[in-house]
Amino acid sequence: xxxxxxxxxxxxxxxxxxxxxxxxxxxxxxxxxxxxxxxxxxxxxxxxxxxxxxxxxxxxxxxxxxxxxxxxxxxxxxxxxxxxxxxxxxxxxxxxxxxxxxxxxxxxxxxxxxxxxxxxxxxxxxxxxxxxxxxxxxxxxxxxxxxxxxxxxxxxxxxxxxxxxxxxxxxxxxxxxxxxxxxxxxxxxxxxxxxxxxxxxxxxxxxxxxxxxxxxxxxxxxxxxxxxxxxxxxxxxxxxxxxxxxxxxxxxxxxxxxxxxxxxxxxxxxxxxxxxxxxxxxxxxxxxxxxxxxxxxxxxxxxxxxxxxxxxxxxxxxxxxxxxxxxxxxxxxxxxxxxxxxxxxxxxxxxxxxxxxxxxxxxxxxxxxxxxxxxxxxxxxxxxxxxxxxx
Amino acid sequence: xxxxxxxxxxxxxxxxxxxxxxxxxxxxxxxxxxxxxxxxxxxxxxxxxxxxxxxxxxxxxxxxxxxxxxxxxxxxxxxxxxxxxxxxxxxxxxxxxxxxxxxxxxxxxxxxxxxxxxxxxxxxxxxxxxxxxxxxxxxxxxxxxxxxxxxxxxxxxxxxxxxxxxxxxxxxxxxxxxxxxxxxxxxxxxxxxxxxxxxxxxxxxxxxxxxxxxxxxxxxxxxxxxxxxxxxxxxxxxxxxxxxxxxxxxxxxxxxxxxxxxxxxxxxxxxxxxxxxxxxxxxxxxxxxxxxxxxxxxxxxxxxxxxxxxxxxxxxxxxxxxxxxxxxxxxxxxxxxxxxxxxxxxxxxxxxxxxxxxxxxxxxxxxxxxxxxxxxxxxxxxxxxxxxxxxxxxxx
Numbered sequence: 001x002x003x004x005x006x007x008x009x010x011x012x013x014x015x016x017x018x019x020x021x022x023x024x025x026x027x028x029x030x031x032x033x034x035x036x037x038x039x040x041x042x043x044x045x046x047x048x049x050x051x052x053x054x055x056x057x058x059x060x061x062x063x064x065x066x067x068x069x070x071x072x073x074x075x076x077x078x079x080x081x082x083x084x085x086x087x088x089x090x091x092x093x094x095x096x097x098x099x100x101x102x103x104x105x106x107x108x109x110x111x112x113x114x115x116x117x118x119x120x121x122x123x124x125x126x127x128x129x130x131x132x133x134x135x136x137x138x139x140x141x142x143x144x145x146x147x148x149x150x151x152x153x154x155x156x157x158x159x160x161x162x163x164x165x166x167x168x169x170x171x172x173x174x175x176x177x178x179x180x181x182x183x184x185x186x187x188x189x190x191x192x193x194x195x196x197x198x199x200x201x202x203x204x205x206x207x208x209x210x211x212x213x214x215x216x217x218x219x220x221x222x223x224x225x226x227x228x229x230x231x232x233x234x235x236x237x238x239x240x241x242x243x244x245x246x247x248x249x250x251x252x253x254x255x256x257x258x259x260x261x262x263x264x265x266x267x268x269x270x271x272x273x274x275x276x277x278x279x280x281x282x283x284x285x286x287x288x289x290x291x292x293x294x295x296x297x298x299x300x301x302x303x304x305x306x307x308x309x310x311x312x313x314x315x316x317x318x319x320x321x322x323x324x325x326x327x328x329x330x331x332x333x334x335x336x337x338x339x340x341x342x343x344x345x346x347x348x349x350x351x352x353x354x355x356x357x358x359x360x361x362x363x364x365x366x367x368x369x370x371x372x373x374x375x376x377x378x379x380x381x382x383x384x385x386x387x388x389x390x391x
Numbered sequence: 392x393x394x395x396x397x398x399x400x401x402x403x404x405x406x407x408x409x410x411x412x413x414x415x416x417x418x419x420x421x422x423x424x425x426x427x428x429x430x431x432x433x434x435x436x437x438x439x440x441x442x443x444x445x446x447x448x449x450x451x452x453x454x455x456x457x458x459x460x461x462x463x464x465x466x467x468x469x470x471x472x473x474x475x476x477x478x479x480x481x482x483x484x485x486x487x488x489x490x491x492x493x494x495x496x497x498x499x500x501x502x503x504x505x506x507x508x509x510x511x512x513x514x515x516x517x518x519x520x521x522x523x524x525x526x527x528x529x530x531x532x533x534x535x536x537x538x539x540x541x542x543x544x545x546x547x548x549x550x551x552x553x554x555x556x557x558x559x560x561x562x563x564x565x566x567x568x569x570x571x572x573x574x575x576x577x578x579x580x581x582x583x584x585x586x587x588x589x590x591x592x593x594x595x596x597x598x599x600x601x602x603x604x605x606x607x608x609x610x611x612x613x614x615x616x617x618x619x620x621x622x623x624x625x626x627x628x629x630x631x632x633x634x635x636x637x638x639x640x641x642x643x644x645x646x647x648x649x650x651x652x653x654x655x656x657x658x659x660x661x662x663x664x665x666x667x668x669x670x671x672x673x674x675x676x677x678x679x680x681x682x683x684x685x686x687x688x689x690x691x692x693x694x695x696x697x698x699x700x701x702x703x704x705x706x707x708x709x710x711x712x713x714x715x716x717x718x719x720x721x722x723x724x725x726x727x728x729x730x731x732x733x734x735x736x737x738x739x740x741x742x743x744x745x746x747x748x749x750x751x752x753x754x755x756x757x758x759x760x761x762x763x764x765x766x767x768x769x770x771x772x773x774x775x776x777x778x779x780x781x782x783x784x785x786x787x
Contacts, residue, residue: 257783271785274776280783281716281775288713292692317685363678366685370677373684374656 002067019081032199039084048117053091061111072298079247086159094121096236097167101219121165124154132360139170147214153207160191160204177227179219198350235312237359239297242319245355246290249323252348256330286322313369320356392445395459410474424742434481448486472645485515496619518548518562535564544610554603578624580616597759598743651750686721709782712774719764726758
């Protein structure tokens with residue numbers, strides 16, 4: 001059952017105060033410095049202890065039985081705090097993938113451990129060239145006896161080195177999608193970090209050299225049902241990354257407005273100048289609209305999954321670009337100091353730029369949105385869709 | 392007559408059925424290219440239909456024939472938009488701007504005097520802007536000089552919508568020239584049939600002339616037409632109108648969502664690019680239309696979150712400025728995109744449809760019309776100042 005309005009407000013305020021102490025910009029910088037671990041194990045333990053990883057998991061699997069709209073609050077706050085943790089990988093991506101599994105045994109065995117943070121999961125959705133379209137996967141599978149064999153590699157996999165469980169999407173020679181829950185330490189699985197401009201996130205290339213998996217590791221029957229699952233996980237990812245971006249942009253706005261109120265030039269606070277004031281107002285418009293859009297999108301994830309792709313595309317189309325532009329304006333309003341490594345303005349911009357494209361570019365989502373919502377296009381529309389599939 | 396307090400679904404269905412039975416299917420065709428007089432006649436008829444159904448002013452207090460909850464107002468606005476009804480342009484100022492201001496600031500006697508008239512179909516205009524007081528409204532110079540139990544008003548107003556048709560004007564005038572500029576203004580109700588008033592129409596860029604200049608030459612107004620305290624007119628005019636504005640924009644936003652973007656896509660589907668390919672085969676075109684589609688949906692989420700705020704009793708003043716800017720700019724953007732896509736064909740002149748939403752299918756003209764939304768009701772530049780100052784605490 002979803003949280004009440006009061007409970008959500010309480011969750012938000014708890015999250016904000018916990019993260020203010022555990023994930024301040026100084027702590028984020030310490031964790032992400034060259035010789036640091038890249039994420040904060042202490043923060044992750046705290047997140048688990050607070051029960052946030054259990055929020056979207058069903059009560060029969062040891063979860064809190066709340067919804068995505070409740071989890072969205074945590075994601076927003078993690079974005080605000082630039083938090084470095086495998087939360088997106090494990091509590092969002094892996095959890096939603098296993099929830100969508102047709103195989104009840106997988107859910108029974110994996111969800112309680114994911115909810116309790118005893119197991120860290122991640123999902124390998126993208127090809128090595130970054131394509132998020134299941135058909136473009138650079139991981140292949142073939143049937144072999146009772147099970148299947150995986151070869152190839154996936155790119156841009158979050159927190160793969162921490163994960164005990166990697167949910168992999170792959171295609172066979174006929175183009176059928178399979179989604180497989182692999183143990184990271186299965187023979188033939190190799191993870192290699194691909195450092196990102198946004199130092200608060202950790203992405204990996206995961207390669208598969210003849211990795212053998214039993215059929216019981218398939219989340220669904222290969223083919224359309226599995227492609228649908230991959231699509232849904234990607235939709236959840238888009239909404240989650242957008243919540244993160246909205247949170248980061250919100251904090252960037254607050255810090256920028258604070259600077260514009262205090263920084264004096266020409267004997268007056270720069271926020272009094274309309275050129276600066278209007279940049280700040282544009283940031284506020286983007287943040288307010290992104291908050292509304294991500295809130296509505298997260299509510300939609302608690303509804304009919306058939307609508308998730310459309311909701312995700314709307315969200316991607318607006319939120320990523322709007323939050324990026326807000327953080328870019330935030331950097332500009334700070335002037336010279338905003339261009340320094342020492343100042344935090346770039347941390348927000350880098351975080352939301354990655355959020356914007358992690359699960360497909362806004363432009364790709366717009367084209368998919370057009371395919372989905374402009375149905376009455378006649379023959380040319382139909383041909384158009386098939387041409388996309390061929391490439 | 393629709394009544395508040397029933398089942399929301401019944402209200403929805405009722406309004407839907409009512410739209411289907413009362414709105415002539417060919418009204419858009421019949422209203423294209425009409426004269427100003429024909430337009431006004433049509434809008435009076437449509438206002439009467441809404442009034443008879445109890446839908447003219449659902450946001451009013453119950454004792455004045457309203458009493459619909461915010462959720463009911465939203466349902467009504469949505470159904471009217473989905474029903475693709477004419478826009479209630481002629482009575483909008485009276486029902487959405489004047490009446491809520493009166494309810495907040497007028498005496499019970501004044502309410503008894505003026506609200507029944509609005510319900511009967513009297514037209515109001517707002518005398519706010521002046522030639523030298525646009526964005527800097529508080530520098531207005533029209534004077535109202537107290538003389539016993541009356542005021543004598545002299546000055547000039549501009550951009551006054553429907554002033555020629557108006558029975559009454561809610562006027563802002565300076566009553567204390569010695570006070571600082573925000574403090575010497577009063578809000579006064581002026582009978583537009585008074586001697587000394589001259590109204591001259593102003594034709595707008597998109598063709599129609601629903602707004603005007605209004606000249607006041609020693610116009611005598613009874614002193615009991617003062618709304619609120621003397622010299623407190625600035626606050627009266629600022630009013631707490633956020634809720635009304637939100638629902639009014641909601642209807643426009645919903646028109647854009649359920650009719651506008653759909654009509655746009657259907658239109659573009661019939662267009663060919665200059666190389667002969669169907670326009671909708673082009674990725675750039677598809678992306679642009681999808682981006683607008685997404686923006687229109689985000690606008691709706693923004694309105695929903697503001698309405699939730701109103702129901703909770705939050706201060707949504709800054710948010711209403713955000714919504715005004717967001718709506719007007721995505722509207723202009725969509726109209727510009729459609730105009731650009733249409734190429735030279737879009738530049739052919741055509742009869743104007745003045746009483747629909749802001750998307751009539753004559754895209755070049757809709758594009759021109761859309762500028763009105765960025766300028767009217769406080770320019771978007773002023774709205775950005777409001778957002779910066781009220782929401783973000785930036786200095787003036």
